[in-house]
Amino acid sequence: MVSIEDYGEFDTEWCPGCGNFGILKAIKQALVDIGRAPHEVLIASGIGQAAKLPHYMNCNLFNGLHGRSLPPATGAKIANHELTVLAVTGDGDCYGEGGNHLIHAIRRNPDITLIVHDNQIYGLTKGQASPTTEIGMRTKIQTHGVFNMPLNPLALAISLDCSFVSRGFAGDVPHLTELITRAIRHRGFSLIDVLQPCVSFNKLNTFAWYSERVYKLEEEGYTPNDRVKAFEKSLEWGDRIPLGVLYMHEKPTFEDHLEVLHSGMLIAHKPKTELVNELIDGYI
Numbered sequence: 001m002v003s004i005e006d007y008g009e010f011d012t013e014w015c016p017g018c019g020n021f022g023i024l025k026a027i028k029q030a031l032v033d034i035g036r037a038p039h040e041v042l043i044a045s046g047i048g049q050a051a052k053l054p055h056y057m058n059c060n061l062f063n064g065l066h067g068r069s070l071p072p073a074t075g076a077k078i079a080n081h082e083l084t085v086l087a088v089t090g091d092g093d094c095y096g097e098g099g100n101h102l103i104h105a106i107r108r109n110p111d112i113t114l115i116v117h118d119n120q121i122y123g124l125t126k127g128q129a130s131p132t133t134e135i136g137m138r139t140k141i142q143t144h145g146v147f148n149m150p151l152n153p154l155a156l157a158i159s160l161d162c163s164f165v166s167r168g169f170a171g172d173v174p175h176l177t178e179l180i181t182r183a184i185r186h187r188g189f190s191l192i193d194v195l196q197p198c199v200s201f202n203k204l205n206t207f208a209w210y211s212e213r214v215y216k217l218e219e220e221g222y223t224p225n226d227r228v229k230a231f232e233k234s235l236e237w238g239d240r241i242p243l244g245v246l247y248m249h250e251k252p253t254f255e256d257h258l259e260v261l262h263s264g265m266l267i268a269h270k271p272k273t274e275l276v277n278e279l280i281d282g283y284i
């Protein structure tokens, strides 16, 4: 029986009151709820405050380059498709530096869960605008206010027919836990964009600001099976911000297409050295 204690408690480098704590708690609880032990879990991350998360729990981890959590997550899933694989990133890491990887990971549809701590700011580097920062917000760099159109990650994912598209809130841990549980259980690529207040550098999108606006789709009888309706929902922002699953459907995963995996986990296959040698000999 797995317990939350198995995932450990660690000192963090995060500011007191940061939304990241709620996400860490929700991830641990979701893994416990689905009965996954630390050795059965891998978290891949890049660079940023969000990307430090796998250092703060017991599990396998790969902490790579900025924007590059999805390639190792996909590779690990192919090597051992029995692992529960999560990619944990920030809005800058995933939607900025890693934007191209996001697009192509969605197209491939590996069975991994992507959790984006969307604080609408570059937290680690002390408060520059990220791809999701609101127009008009002033920062130390954008002194006259941000003028670039923010990226809408949910609309982007739906336009690519992503198999699970959702939004959570770091201020509602039970709801976020349930969302993470559903995303991990879903077979295919799942995106959870998490509204995550950065108490030090984003003075606009605070816990209070989000709390006044968020509502739960499931409480409004919304069903997440219509792509066009989901796209409409993804555009809702401002006075009302929807939380929950916007779009969900099953389709073959990247692993399903790889015949080599049908005979078991890749890591259990014996390497055929004679074939490799033959290939090398061809270049000599």
Ligand SMILES: Cc1ncc(C[n+]2csc(CCOP(=O)(O)OP(=O)(O)O)c2C)c(N)n1
Pocket (backbone or CB within 6 Å): 047, 048, 049, 050, 051, 066, 089, 090, 091, 092, 093, 094, 097, 117, 119, 121, 122, 123, 124, 125, 130
């Ligand atoms: C290629 C590259 N560019 C820029 C940086 C500097 N850098 C490190 S973290 C970061 C921003 C992280 O923001 P985000 O992903 O939103 O994470 P947060 O800290 O807000 O959780 C930047 C620009 C880097 N490390 N590597």
Ligand code: SF4
Pocket (backbone or CB within 6 Å): 013, 014, 015, 017, 018, 019, 020, 049, 119, 123, 124, 197, 198, 199, 200, 201
């Ligand atoms: S800078 Fe912001 S995102 Fe980073 S730990 Fe502090 S409050 Fe959290």
Ligand SMILES: [Mg+2]
Pocket (backbone or CB within 6 Å): 090, 091, 092, 117, 118, 119, 120, 121, 122, 123, 130
């Ligand atoms: Mg950020």
